[in-house]
Each structure stands twice: as structure tokens, then as C-alpha cells.
Amino acid sequence: MAVWQWLLFFICICVKVTQTEASSWTIDVPSSVKGLLGSCVVIPCSYNYPNAKVQTFTGIWTNDGNQVIYHPTESKMLEQYRRRTKLLGDISKSNCSLMIENLQQNDGGPFHFRIELGGYNSFSYLNKKVSILMIREPNAIDFSAHEDIKEGQPVSASCSVFHSCPTYPPAFHWSHSGEQHFQAQKLHDGQWKATSILTFRSNRTDHNKLLQCRVTYHGGKHQETSKTLKVKYAPVNVKVEYQSDVNEGETAHLKCSSDANPVSSYEWHSETGALLNKGQTYTMSNVSRHSEAVYCTAVNEEGRVRSSTVKLNVLYGPVIETYSKCSSYNGIVKCDCIVQSKPPSMVHFVLGDRVVQSTTVETAGSVTTGTLQTDFGSFKFVHCLANNTLGNANLTLSLPVNDNMQYIFIASGTGVILLIILIATAVGVKKCTRRSGETPPSDLSTMKSERPVAIPHYAPAKRKENYEDAHYTNYHVYGNVGTDLDESVYANV
DSSP states (O other): OOHHHHHHHHHHHHHHHHHHHHHTOEEEOOSEEEEETTSOEEEOOEEEOOSOOOSEEEEEEEETTSOEEEOSSGGGSOGGGTTTEEEOSOGGGTBOOEEEOSOOTTOOOOEEEEEEEETTEEEEOTTSOBEEEEESSOOOOEEEEOOEEETTOEEEEEEEEEESOTTSOOEEEESSOSEEEEEEEEOSTTOEEEEEEEEEEOOGGGTTOEEEEEEEOTTSOEEEEEEEOEEEEEEEEEEEEOOSEEETTSOEEEEEEEEEESOOEEEEEETTOOEEEESSEEEEOSOOTTOOOEEEEEEETTEEEEOOOBOOEEEEEEEEOTTOEEEEETTEEEEEEEEEEESOOEEEEEETTEEEEOSEEEEETTEEEEEEOSOOTTOSEEEEEEEETTEEEEEEEEOOOOHHHHHHHHHHHHHHHHHHHHHHHHHHHHHHHHHHHTOOOOGGGGOOOSSOOOOOOOOOOOOEETOOOHHHHTOOOTTOTTOOOOGGGGGGO
């Protein structure tokens, strides 16, 4: 082989060895990383070195002026970087990632990594420098949530942000309770995506409320965003609004209300279920104590819900029941005056020229019963008076004949009957004697009753309801018990 051929061979061998050694000193690091001022930033880094026996590993980061910003020996570092920088991971396993905390404006770099392999060699990766792009405020939150939901359905909302400090990822805070899941996704150039997913079951109380997501970054900076929830639900709190007390004959106005989304339409029904009206209001004309109870039904696309039944409290003046009466038992006369009215009535009695208070008064619902038990003397009637704030009424009650007078009447009636029998017997005997003895006619033969003897019948006195005598219909004695009255008033009784 010629000399020049040997020379070319050795040159090729040397070049190949040199290229192999140089290519083994490689590093993977981004050219730039975004960092939030006041927070932390991690520069991802991994390196390679030629295969060799290495006793110790020393990783160093320096700036463009070859000033050390990180060294295992803190005293060799620039003052402003002490306790702010550190290597993450295991440097002996080719991990050269650097974290800088409390990121400041003058931390922009560029920086490069240097590895010192004890017992072998050292190498500075000057061809792979990294800069930090400062961000004053965090990027906007990516917020996702279903706004239109139905009550009872599960709701999922997510909140995502980008950052560059995986060691201390952002913290998420939700305004609604529920189950939370955190996800971390590594992107490129040192960027990470942090996501919080909230799951909860919707309720009508969530309607029109803000669902807020608040994100707090390492270092204290924070931001928040929100969406208004729209929850569809069937009507609740369905009720009838009305004036409970209404005078008989007046008009009552009723209004139905509810809480619902979407807004309810309304129907009105009688207590038996008959449809009375459609609309939020219902007018009841000429109400009476017998007016039927009603209820309203609220309707929307989520359901139908009815209110409780409403019965108007109809007020009316007193009406004295026709079965009010006076009765006698064991010689004791008692008069009961039974009055229907709302509000309850005051009940008095008028005996002769005196207004007498009831002995007892009992009220059960709309019924008031006044009872009078006293010495009625020789009176044949007693007057029952009732009044409340809406009017008054009176009724004349017949007093029963006392027991002694009944015995006298019975005895007198029996005597009259016996007398008639005796007279008839005597007349018959005389006629028989005259025929047998042919006695001449006497004047007694002309004795004949010109008319038959009639037993008197006494029709019972009729009771008068709503007595129209001016003196009673306009009585001014309800509050003046014991007032003397003009006896001429009772001349027609």
C-alpha cells in the first residue's frame, strides 16, 4: 500500500473517532419557556454523555455571562438565585431539569447547562440555550359547563389552565359542592395543562345561580370565571293568595303563584275537580256561605302540581234556626235560641219589658246556642234576639203551659163531659115516665138544645221568624240589659 493511502486511512479513523465522541454530548431542552411572574417555572432538560466510567455527577446552570445560577454548592451561585433554584430528578440518570421559584423580570436568561463528570470529563452545552418568556398575568381559563339542565340530572363542568410549573400545579376551587377530579397533561416547550372536573346532581335551587371556578397559582396569583346555570324544574310552592275574610254577597279575587322554570300556566278547579277557569287569577262573584272550596294547578313542561284546597271564610249576619224552641221538663221551662252566623252572635232574650241575658251560651263553629232558664211567670211568649257586626235577627218563641194549668184544664174538661152525660140521662128518664103515665105534656118537653155543645179547640200560636215589628228589628238594648221598655210594644203579641 502506498504511503499516501496509509495516511488517508489514519485521517479517516481519527475523524470518525472525533465525530463519535462529540455526538455523544447531547441535550434535549426547549429554546424558550413561558413563566408567570411571581410563580415558578420548570425548564425540562435531559442530557447524554459518552459511555465511560463516571464516579460523580455535578450539574451546573449558568447564564450568558457564565455566571452560575445553580450549583450544588450554594456559595458558588449568584446571590439573587440562592434558595430560588434547584435541580429536579436524578442528575446521574440524565435529568437536568431546573426549577426557578418566585420568578422575576430579570430571570429571562438565556441559560445553558454544564455537566462535570468526575474521573472523566466536563462539557457545557453552549449550543442549546434556553430563555424564559415572562407573563405578567395568567392566560384565560377554559371553562366548560352545560347551562341548560333538568332538575335531578348529573352535571359535569370542567376548568382548564396552562402553566409551566408541574411541581406546584394550580389549585382549583368551585362554588358548588360535588365530586372533583384533577388531570395534568404535559404539552411541549415546558407547558402543562391542568384540568379540574366537577360532577354534581342539579337541583332547582341551582337555577340562575353562578357556577364559579377559581384558580390559584403557586406564588399567590389567581383568576376566576363563571357561568349562570339554567335548571328546568316542575312547579313548586304552588299556593293561592286571597283575602280570607269576605262578606256574603261580595266578590272575592284569588291569585295563584308558584316557583317554576319555565314559568307556569294556571288552572282553577272546584273541590270536586271541575275546571272553573284558566289563568293566574280567578274571580268569585256573589260569594255565599255555601260557596265551594277551590284549588289551583300550576303547569309547565316539567309537570303539574296543585295547591292545597282553599275555602273562603264567608262572614254573614245571624239567622235564627226555626227549630229553636222552649220546652218544659219536671216543671222547669228552658228556651234554646240556636243561631247561625259568622262571626258568632250575641244572644239575648226579651221577656215582658225586660232584656234578659242568656243563662248559658255555647259556640261551635258558626253555631251559637243561647239558653234561658228563668221564672217566666204568666208570659206566653219570649223573644230571642241575635246580633253581630253584620246584622241582627229575632224570633218569637211560645212558652209551654205549666203543669198545674194542664191538670186544671183536664179536670175541667172531664167535669163538662160528665155534666152532659147526666143531663142526657135525666132527659131520657123523664121521657119514659111521661109515656108510661100518660102525663100531660109539660113545658119541659120543649127543652131542646138549640145548638150542639162544642168543645173549644185552641190553635197553637205560630212562631214568627225574623220578626218584623219595628221595635224588635231596631232593638237598641243589646248592650243595655235590664232597660225598661214600653209595654205597648207587646200589645200585638
